[in-house]
Amino acid sequence: MSATPHNTDHPAERTSAVRALFRLREYARPALPAIAAGMGASLASQLIALSIPQVLQAVVDGPLSDGDASAIWPLAGLVFGLGVLEAVMIALRRWFVLTPGTKVEASMRNALYAKLQDLPVSFHDRWPSGQLLSRAMSDLGLIRRWLSFGLVLLVVNLIVIVVGLGILISMNWMLGVVFLVCSIPLWIVGFRFEGRYSEVSRRSQDQAGDLATAVEESVHGIRVLKAFGRGKHALSSFRVRAESLRRTEIEKARLEASIWAWIILVPAVALAGCLVLGVWLASQGVLTVGELVAFFATATVLAWPIESIGFLLAFSLDARTATDRFFDILDSENAITDPERRVSVEQPLGELAFSGVRFRYQDAPERFGDLLDGIDLVVEPGETMALVGLTGSGKTTLTALTTRLYDVTGGSITLDGVDIRALSREELRTHIAMAFEDATLFSASVRENVLLGRPEFGEGDPALAAEAERVLDEALSIAQASFVYDLPDGVDTKVGEEGMSLSGGQRQRLALARAVAASPSVLVLDDPLSALDVATEARVEAELRRVLASTTALIVAHRPSTVLLADRVALLEEGRITAVGTHSELLRENEHYAFVISSLEDEVRREAAEASDLLVTDAAESSDPIESEAAEHTSTETGPIEREEANR
Template sequence: MGALLGAGHQVGEALVPVLIGVVIDRAVAGSDAGALARWLVVLAVVYAGLALSFRFGAWSGERAAVRADHDLRVRLVRRVLEPGGGAEEGRLPGALANITTEDARRVGAVNMALMLGISALTGILVCAVVLLRTSVQLGLVVLLGTPVLLWLGHLLSKPLETRSEAEQERAAHASAVAADLVSGLRVLKGIGGEAAALHRYRTTSGDSLRATLRAARAQAFQSGMVLALTGCLIAAVALVGGRLATQGSISLGQLVSAVGLTLFLLGPLEVLASVNAEMAQGRASAGRIAEVLATPYAVRAGDGALPRPVRGAVRLRGVRHGGLDGVDLDIEPGELLGVVATDPAHAAALLRCLARHTDPDSGDVELDGVPLRDLDPGELRTAVLVADHDADLFEGTVRGNVAGSVGTSGDATGDPAGDPAVVDAAMEAAGVTQDLRALPYGDGTAVSERGRSLSGGQRQRVALARALAADRPVLVVHDPTTAVDAVTEARIAAGIRQTRKGRTTVLVTTSPALLSVTDRVVLLVEGRIADTAPHTDLVRRHETYRAAVLA
């Protein structure tokens, strides 16, 4: 619709100098007032038509661009949030944000560029037809010169495409570094690393600036060269038209029309130059978007069905991944199991396999006898929840975060999504209830982005309460109490055992308070299970365990 209406606008623009030439030949030259009035009315109608066409054509083109931008953003966000994962591998969050915003906008803008390009080509075609009817020589100058001009403009846009891609790459990296530094600002201040962080960002930002300037120079060179070539074409048309007029081959009105059409050509040809630049930038951004959308999934959805009901029996058979070396483990339904890993990397590898963020290099992880690799990762996470140590909170309220209710804006709302009794029990077990007395509005206290308005211990307890309130058949928690005092930790340990009674729970931790309430503890040494026994037995008989837990 935008291209059609834009073409109508350009046809109207091209007809204006033609009508002026007609007015001169049929009304002014013959001093015919009636003809003058009639042709002025026709001219007014053409002006009204081209104005309305421009207004609604631009609206349609802009709407198409914005919708394409929005659709691309939705597709990118859906790919990043896909349970199968993979899109975030090797990319910082800031880089993904830049691709999802700036690159999507540039690709969406191609719709507007196409609309403008089609309109400009229509205007050039109408201009060429009119000039051909006036003089074959004039028409041929336009028809032969325009394709050559477009081809040269395309060649000149190649360096811009390359430099635009580099510009977006460096800008995305600068955004990623900035987001990374802001998220760790408190830590940087604590260790006195502000100067090093500032130097790192200045270096990255300088690289981005240089890439932007190179792209701007390429765009300026391309625009200047195309404008110069356009001027040459217009000069050629004016020269041929003037010579024909002096020879008497065309009338005065036709000469005026030819000159007017020549000046009109400047607009469409400039538009085509800018369209070439937009297309070059759009192609560079499209390549970056395509890389994200085409990233292989970390895990694939299987064709198996989740057991119903889920009993919570978890079995690992010969699991090898990320340092795990042939781990064999049976977790009984309803068991509260502790896992102590002497190497944190092995604990992280175990968590990735249990959450099915990745599949083991060899061996299998099973839930109630069904291999996890046979299940859809999204469906699996309705039964198995792995709560990471550094889980983020949402903007909203304390209770909204614990209840896991998320509004349409993506913020945690204050309207609980779960059973209020379950939410209250989870907050009590995680020690959040005690914190509420110190908060200004209790569980309705506002939580800022990523929970930065809360202390480290408060964030940790709210995240644990959220995991408990989810009430999954299988819950795996990683170091949930590293930022709380010993008394609170002991209270939380008892609360976890009480709240999770009868459901499978795995505590991956080195906390003695948490391990003391487990049914048994598995000790991982060098990626293998070295021993399995209750906490007190392992403390008594295993020196490596004592070093890991009590040191």
């Protein structure tokens, strides 16, 4: 394995945080006026807050020392009015950035998703979905909060601190300087804290992720754990991870505790110093009592912006990390794109040709040769070709190349003589439909899952409704998936993660129905019947034979029964197609093929059959009636029982 993605997203040379965050402007541009307005409102609110102590001073030095009670009312009214105005400004600050901020987040989220769907499968092989999810959810949420609060407050608080210190110094320069000097340690501590804290908190996030993985595995692998009685083993690895997470959390709390102590202590030292000095200055007559009161009230107002700077810097650095993580994905180069000058195949005949196709996985070690090492193969229009080879010989990989889930690393694949890289991916994948061995169903109804390859049916066009129904029924009947009619809501039953869980065989049949319903020119099936029992497999094969009569097909096969669906068989051996021919030809002439496809006992049987030279025709013709007879024997009542299994 090469480096995992999350190790590579901290390049040695980090650009400056400002430049990294500046990249956000492409998405944040529509919100910039609102952010500026928010800053204005926020600044206004804080300046108002700073002005209230000035009024207090006027009260203390004016009416309170003169004993002029009538002057109290207007001044208190002023305090009240300023208080209202401050609240209004805070409300405005929030109101300005509210919608634009969330819109920026939404547009970034959509852009990320679109990019991820566009990136090729090889990208997704490297990136666990959890890593992608944390970018799409928490990172983008963080960026939004930073844009609408963090950035606004950082700018405004810096201004306020400067203005506030200016006021303090103008009131009395000595008090102001004492306050300023005493506050400096807080900035230093705050900044150093951020570095250590973010390291610990990243570690705690990683460990929480490891713990979640341990939980996930203990649940998904519960059968294995129970079968081998390894619950203790799983528990001990779980305990180790939970324990290390706990230790990290406590370390985090220790850091938090110390920063809190500093945050409380430093301003207190500053204020205590100012108190003694201030009282002395007042006693010397340098300062009025009102000024002293105003000084403390102002210092109290300033305490929060000063405390907040450390936190806001930390916030900005977090936002920068989140931004980097976002652009990691957006900057990923997509090697599999649509061509600039597109060619179109209007009415494909379905000739699929591989010439000199080579392929290797990007993370395969040097010492291994190419997995596919010069594949030459032509599947004629309407022909069904079986692909046979040992486990791990690259059959599945070869099928994935046909729809450009991966791109060849050498040679070319053509559809009706046109290089598949010259077609748009959309068109290519309309012409070629696939069924995978591990059948993926989405959280949607059976109907939507089966008609996935026919987007035109999903638009609710009533003219197409009857046609959609027909295609659905036909595909389900070909794939022997009539069990769906017995599900609680029939074909409208929701399946997938959020819906009902189906057995492996049931999922495989739906995936097959999906490929058939797409009615492509070329059908690519990757061992589509492996999880079916013999009787069901026989019925599916009988039905498939009808469809395959008119469609070009490439079928990965492990079993002779599947091979029998094909007109010809291609043998994949050490990265090349070493033989192409009918099943019987290859069985007779090719030793490796016989090794791959026949089991022990029919070697004996074949020897006997070869003697009479009746093997092929005999077997092929006689298989149908017996299969269907066997099907009757074994398949009675499978439907309802399967339904019961599904219901559990």
